[in-house]
Amino acid sequence: MMGGLEIGAISLGILLVMLGVRWHVGVAMLVAGAICYWLVNGGDTRSLLFTLNNLVYARFSSYDLAVIPIFILMGQFAIHGGLSAALFRACASWIGHWRGGLAMSAAGACAGFGAICGSSLATATTMSQVALPELERYHYGQRLATGTVAAAGTLGILIPPSVPLIVYAVLTQESIAALFMAAIVPGLLAVAGYLLVIRIMAIRTMRGVARAPRHSWAERLISLRDIAPILVIFVVVIFGLYGGWANLTEAASIGAAACGLYALWRGGMRWQGVYKSLVGTAEATAMIYLVVIGADLLNSGLALGQLPSTLAEWILSSGLAPLAVLLIILLIYLLLGCVMDSLSMIMLTIPIFYPIVMGLELFGLDASAKSIWFGIVALMVVEIGLITPPMGMNLFIVQKYSRGASLATVNRGILPFIGADVVRIAIVVFVPALSLVWL
Amino acid sequence: MTRIVLRRLAIAMAMAGGVLLLSAIGISLLSMLGRRLWSAPISGDIELLQMLIAVAVACFLPLCEINDRHIRVDIVGTFLPALFNRVLLAIAHLVLALVSGLLVWRTALLALDSLTYNAQSVQLGIPQWIPQAAMLPGIAMLGMCALYQGIYCVAHDVEAAASEGDSL
Numbered sequence: 001m002m003g004g005l006e007i008g009a010i011s012l013g014i015l016l017v018m019l020g021v022r023w024h025v026g027v028a029m030l031v032a033g034a035i036c037y038w039l040v041n042g043g044d045t046r047s048l049l050f051t052l053n054n055l056v057y058a059r060f061s062s063y064d065l066a067v068i069p070i071f072i073l074m075g076q077f078a079i080h081g082g083l084s085a086a087l088f089r090a091c092a093s094w095i096g097h098w099r100g101g102l103a104m105s106a107a108g109a110c111a112g113f114g115a116i117c118g119s120s121l122a123t124a125t126t127m128s129q130v131a132l133p134e135l136e137r138y139h140y141g142q143r144l145a146t147g148t149v150a151a152a153g154t155l156g157i158l159i160p161p162s163v164p165l166i167v168y169a170v171l172t173q174e175s176i177a178a179l180f181m182a183a184i185v186p187g188l189l190a191v192a193g194y195l196l197v198i199r200i201m202a203i204r205t206m207r208g209v210a211r212a213p214r215h216s217w218a219e220r221l222i223s224l225r226d227i228a229p230i231l232v233i234f235v236v237v238i239f240g241l242y243g244g245w246a247n248l249t250e251a252a253s254i255g256a257a258a259c260g261l262y263a264l265w266r267g268g269m270r271w272q273g274v275y276k277s278l279v280g281t282a283e284a285t286a287m288i289y290l291v292v293i294g295a296d297l298l299n300s301g302l303a304l305g306q307l308p309s310t311l312a313e314w315i316l317s318s319g320l321a322p323l324a325v326l327l328i329i330l331l332i333y334l335l336l337g338c339v340m341d342s343l344s345m346i347m348l349t350i351p352i353f354y355p356i357v358m359g360l361e362l363f364g365l366d367a368s369a370k371s372i373w374f375g376i377v378a379l380m381v382v383e384i385g386l387i388t389p390p391m392g393m394n395l396f397i398v399q400k401y402s403r404g405a406s407l408a409t410v411n412r413g414i415l416p417f418i419g420a421d422v423v424r425i426a427i428v429v430f431v432p433a434l435s436l437v438w439l
Numbered sequence: 440m441t442r443i444v445l446r447r448l449a450i451a452m453a454m455a456g457g458v459l460l461l462s463a464i465g466i467s468l469l470s471m472l473g474r475r476l477w478s479a480p481i482s483g484d485i486e487l488l489q490m491l492i493a494v495a496v497a498c499f500l501p502l503c504e505i506n507d508r509h510i511r512v513d514i515v516g517t518f519l520p521a522l523f524n525r526v527l528l529a530i531a532h533l534v535l536a537l538v539s540g541l542l543v544w545r546t547a548l549l550a551l552d553s554l555t556y557n558a559q560s561v562q563l564g565i566p567q568w569i570p571q572a573a574m575l576p577g578i579a580m581l582g583m584c585a586l587y588q589g590i591y592c593v594a595h596d597v598e599a600a601a602s603e604g605d606s607l
Contacts, residue, residue: 020512021530022511023511023535024510025512030538031534052542054549055542055545056542056578057570057574060493060494060497061489063485063489066463066488066492250468253465278457279450285499286499287503290510343510
């Protein structure tokens with residue numbers, strides 16, 4: 001009979017191999033989970049088969065997860081309703097004439113779009129199409145332009161709504177609304193960091209370049225009128241949640257309906273747009289839920305062998321300093337982030353790391369505060385995985401939509417932004433109050 | 440040819456799922472309005488939403504597979520010869536097909552159980568086997584698409600095919 005640690009280690013090892021040979025992440029997790037069950041029960045498959053019976057229905061009909069497709073649909077309506085273009089135009093009419101102003105506008109538009117959309121890939125995709133041609137027209141260097149959009153695209157998941165945060169909340173039985181509120185200040189900090197990087201880069205590289213023209217006040221006010229509905233939608237969703245007159249699913253439904261109406265009325269979305277929105281929603285939702293069922297079986301398999309609790313006990317009694325443990329965890333995230341996507345990482349690691357972190361004595365935080373704070377920290381370290389070479393998804397997206405930038409250019413352009421991210425993560429780690437402002 | 444048929448089917452299913460998702464959103468809005476304005480919520484709105492979403496998600500699965508959008512870790516691929524890569528991908532798709540088959544079987548058993556024991560939802564008394572059985576076509580179709588993708592990978596260069604199905 002093997003102990004839980006050995007069984008866990010074996011199945012996680014097999015999982016890594018399966019991921020390496022390019023199995024679908026959800027399938028690999030499911031198979032690893034099945035191996036756990038099989039080993040724990042000494043070759044008896046009855047309990048595994050019994051668990052499989054309700055695996056799909058239980059997860060697909062989860063009320064907490066149900067907000068994910070609704071938020072995805074909301075983001076899709078925003079994409080096909082021309083919202084990203086309206087946001088970019090509005091930002092550009094206010095600050096586009098500054099040195100580096102158009103890149104800043106792209107970052108600002110990403111932030112605004114992130115308030116509607118919970119996916120970084122979607123944010124980077126839509127903003128690449130809108131902003132990159134404009135940046136090129138006003139002679140922004142490819143490095144700065146692609147770096148800006150790839151980095152600011154991560155605001156899609158940093159600024160609520162955020163799909164990885166929803167998954168974190170479900171895994172840890174934390175309040176989704178509390179996590180969303182907690183993400184707002186760190187999200188704004190991220191925007192500030194990106195703006196600073198853009199400013200510095202623009203001053204260094206764009207001295208002699210003619211700036212974009214200044215817009216009149218009339219134009220600025222008109223641009224505001226175009227994006228006012230977005231602001232209203234965001235405020236209604238957040239305050240509906242916070243004020244307690246809508247639960248999350250209802251708030252998401254309001255947001256999706258409002259975005260759909262906006263897209264039809266302002267953005268000129270027609271049947272083609274509705275069709276594309278539904279196709280996009282179908283793909284993104286299916287992608288997530290396949291990983292969800294795999295992760296579910298893996299996590300219950302690991303828990304059956306008591307790997308998470310054994311590992312947590314072992315680490316807590318090892319005498320390592322809490323901060324050292326935390327740093328190791330963050331390092332593991334950064335390494336995993338080079339090859340894995342953010343959502344799979346959250347689902348794979350949170351059940352293992354969460355009990356460890358909750359057992360650590362960190363900055364005198366109590367359990368509920370620590371749980372929220374770690375959610376935000378984990379979100380930010382997995383988010384950085386989207387922009388770290390060699391496998392940062394946002395880098396690929398931006399490169400694809402840029403006209404002729406090489407991946408090497410994009411990879412070099414992103415470096416200062418990664419620097420800003422690391423500084424911000426350090427700040428949020430060491431000043432937990434930033435994530436706990438609203439609590 | 441097979442790809443076109445499968446793709447059309449998958450799109451039809453995704454659209455059906457989309458309609459279910461939209462109605463789930465509608466129900467949740469109605470229930471909120473009912474509760475706030477006339478203090479008369481739709482009873483059992485949560486159950487209904489859960490069932491609708493469950494079936495909708497199952498309907499979404501095949502399209503994602505036929506467009507090869509499901510999440511994989513693609514790091515090894517860049518270092519390996521193309522033929523080896525194709526074989527790996529073919530295996531990956533075929534395993535997904537196997538797993539889908541397994542899930543269809545076990546979920547069908549669950550639906551049968553619910554039917555036999557007459558399991559009903561708490562508030563509305565909707566028989567549980569209906570949404571459970573309604574998920575089966577989606578998962579089965581996922582398996583079909585994965586099977587097709589697996590066979591296709593052996594015969595064709597997939598990297599090109601994967602990048603052409605580009606819609607986010």
